[in-house]
Amino acid sequence: xxxxxxxxxxKKSFGDKNVLNGISLSIPKGTIFGLLGPNxxxxxxxxxILSCLIEPTSGEVTILGHQxxxxxxxxxxxxxxxxxxxxxxxxxxxxDNLEFFAACYQIPKAxxxxxxxxxxxxxxxxxxxxxxxxxxxxxxxxxxxxxxxILHDPEVLFLDEVTANLDPVSIRKLxxxxxxxxxxxxxxxxxxxxxxxxxxxCHEFAIIxxxxxxxxxxxxxxxEWSTYNVILDVGADLQKSEQIxxxxxxxxxxxxxxxxxxxxxxxxxxxxxxxxxxxVAADVTVKYITPLSVxxxxxxxxxxxxxxxxx
Ligand SMILES: Nc1ncnc2c1ncn2[C@@H]1O[C@H](COP(=O)(O)OP(=O)(O)OP(=O)(O)O)[C@@H](O)[C@H]1O
Numbered sequence: 001x002x003x004x005x006x007x008x009x010x011k012k013s014f015g016d017k018n019v020l021n022g023i024s025l026s027i028p029k030g031t032i033f034g035l036l037g038p039n040x041x042x043x044x045x046x047x048x049i050l051s052c053l054i055e056p057t058s059g060e061v062t063i064l065g066h067q068x069x070x071x072x073x074x075x076x077x078x079x080x081x082x083x084x085x086x087x088x089x090x091x092x093x094x095x096d097n098l099e100f101f102a103a104c105y106q107i108p109k110a111x112x113x114x115x116x117x118x119x120x121x122x123x124x125x126x127x128x129x130x131x132x133x134x135x136x137x138x139x140x141x142x143x144x145x146x147x148x149x150i151l152h153d154p155e156v157l158f159l160d161e162v163t164a165n166l167d168p169v170s171i172r173k174l175x176x177x178x179x180x181x182x183x184x185x186x187x188x189x190x191x192x193x194x195x196x197x198x199x200x201x202c203h204e205f206a207i208i209x210x211x212x213x214x215x216x217x218x219x220x221x222x223x224e225w226s227t228y229n230v231i232l233d234v235g236a237d238l239q240k241s242e243q244i245x246x247x248x249x250x251x252x253x254x255x256x257x258x259x260x261x262x263x264x265x266x267x268x269x270x271x272x273x274x275x276x277x278x279x280v281a282a283d284v285t286v287k288y289i290t291p292l293s294v295x296x297x298x299x300x301x302x303x304x305x306x307x308x309x310x311x
Contacts, residue, residue, distance in 0.1 A: 002028060002029045003026040003027060003028055003029075004027060004028065004029045004031075004063065004064055004155070004156060004187040005025070005026070005027040005050065005061070005062070005063050005156065005187060005189065006025075006026050006027075006060075006061065006062040006063075007023050007024055007025045007026075007046075007050075007059065007060075007061050008024050008059055008060045008061075008062075009022045009023075009024055009058070009059040009060075010022065010023040010024070010046070010049065010056050010058075010059035010060075010061065011023075011056060011057045011058045011059050012042070012045050012049065012054075012056050012057050013057045018210065019042050019045050019210060020042045020045060020046065020049075020056070020057075020059075020210055020211075021210045021211045022059070022211055023042075023046060023059070023208065023211060023212055024212070025206060025212065025215070027187060027189065027204075028187070029185060029187055030182050030183070030185050030186070030187060031182065031187055031188070031203050031204060032178060032179070032182045032188045032190065032201050032202050032203055033187070033188065033189045033190070033202060033203070033204055033205065033206075034189075034190055034191070034192065034198040034201070034202035034204070034205030034206070035047070035189060035190070035191040035192075035205070035206060035208060036191070036192070036193075036195075036198055036205055036206070036207045036208070036300065037191075037207055037208040037209055038209065038304065041208050041209045041210065042208055042209075042210050043160070043191040043208065044083070044084060044160055044191065046208070047081065047083070047158045047160050047189065047191060048083070049061065049068070050063070050068075050079075050081075050158055050189065051079060051081035051083070051158050052068060052072045052075055052076055052079075053081070053083075056068075063075045063078070063079065063156060064078055064155060064156065077105070077106075077152070078154055078155045078156060079154050079155070079156045079157070079158065080149035080150050080151075080152070080154035080156075080157045080158070081149055081157070081158040081159075081160070082142075082145050082146050082149045082157075082158070082159050082160060082162050083145075083160050084160050084161055084164070087145060087148070088133045088141060088144050088145055088148060089133060090132060090133050090134030091132055091133075091134060092132065092133060093129065093130050093131060093132055093133070094120070094125060094128055094129045094130070094131060094132075094133055094136070094144060095116065095129045095130065097133050097144065097148065098116045098119075098120075098144075098147065098148065098151060099112065099116070101148045101151050102115070102116065102151055102152075105151060105152035107151065107152055115151065116147075116151070119147045119150070119151065120147065122177075123143040123144075123146065123147055123170075124143070124170075125140060125143055125144065125147070128140065138165040139165040139166050139167060139170065141165075142162075142164065142165045142166060143166070143170065146162065146174070154186070155185075155186055155187065156186065156187045156188075156189075157181065157186060157187070157188045157189070158188075158189050158190075159178075159188060159189070159190040159191070160190075160191050161191060161192060161193070162174065162190060162192075163175075163192070163194065163197060175197070175200065175201060178190070178201055179201065182203075190202070195295070195296045195297040195300055196295075196296070196297070198218065198296060199218045199295075199296040202217075202218060203217065204216070204217050205217070205218065205221075207300070207303065209307070213303075213307065214303065218296050221296060221299050221300075222293070222294050222295070222296060222299050224299070225294060225298065225299035225302050225303065226292065226293075226294040226299075227253065227264060228253070228254070228255065228262035228263055228264050228292050229263070229264060229265060229268065229291060229292055230262070230263040230264075230265050230268055230272065230289060230290070230291060230292055231260055231261070231262060231263075231288075231289070231290050231291075231292045232245075232260060232261040232262075232263055232275075232286070232288075232289050233259065233260045233261075233286075233287040233288050233289075234259075234260075234261070234279065234284050234285060234286055234287060235259070235285050235287050236259075236285075237279075237283075237284040237285060238256070238259065240282060240283075240284055241261065241279060241284050242256065242261070244275075244278050244279055244282055244284070245261055245263065245275075248274075248275055248278060250265055250266075250271035250272075250274055250275050251263050251264065251265060251271075251275065252264040252265065252266055262292060263275075268291070272289055275289075276289060
């Protein structure tokens with residue numbers, strides 16, 4: 001598998017404060033990769049190192065085959081980054097900001113105007129093209145910094161809390177765009193505190209707290225933290241059902257939640273029908289049996305609780 005980004009034992013200290021204690025991650029081409037972690041866990045620091053904005057204290061990063069310690073200029077041409085604070089010039093107009101970035105990225109003059117117009121229209125900023133960037137709303141400024149980051153059509157994108165300040169319609173559009181970029185082979189690393197965003201978008205994600213404490217996919221992570229995976233509703237036949245559930249070899253664990261049972265069943269597709277047969281044979285009315293899904297947020301909070309207890 002082609003890894004577009006390789007981080008090896010990345011460490012970063014600010015003075016005597018160790019912020020990154022050895023992050024190693026490999027990210028394949030076309031992946032949307034999430035960075036998750038509590039405040040101050042080092043997400044922005046990691047993204048700033050990857051974006052060549054700050055130097056690591058030690059460790060190495062390779063992006064698209066170039067070592068960051070040796071080939072920053074090569075890397076900068078091929079990456080785009082959206083950081084928490086939009087890096088646009090308030091006194092310049094929207095168009096002049098983009099002209100400036102286009103010149104920095106050495107986008108050929110013949111292509112600049114059409115590329116800029118295309119992106120401004122895509123992000124609903126065309127009508128505001130002559131306004132100074134300082135007069136844009138926070139969300140509009142965020143869109144402008146996204147355009148600045150993708151103007152040169154980079155192969156790798158770093159997005160730090162990219163949906164902050166955007167309205168729901170713009171967030172939906174941006175999510176679709178992020179999926180399109182990945183489908184076209186771009187590699188994206190995004191940090192977010194919004195777990196549904198990680199869940200909906202990311203193929204894989206790492207939870208970091210100075211180091212990687214979990215590397216997983218949204219689905220695997222939910223499965224890992226879901227103690228119960230099936231809901232059974234038997235109406236009024238609670239006692240009789242409980243006896244059957246207790247004795248059923250298909251059920252690994254269960255708990256009663258009001259008028260329902262939450263069950264842990266290893267192989268629901270084959271085990272559920274057998275359990276239902278047993279219940280029906282005992283004259284229990286099975287109202288419904290359905291998968292119990294756990295949100296990524298529940299799983300994440302459970303993990304952080306467990307980490308706290310371990311300290
Ligand atoms: N330039 C700096 N000088 C000193 N300390 C810094 C600097 N930049 C970051 N830090 C510290 O490094 C730690 C990690 O910060 P970072 O911004 O990477 O966290 P984060 O995971 O992005 O947090 P958040 O979710 O709050 O955005 C924090 O304790 C922060 O105060």
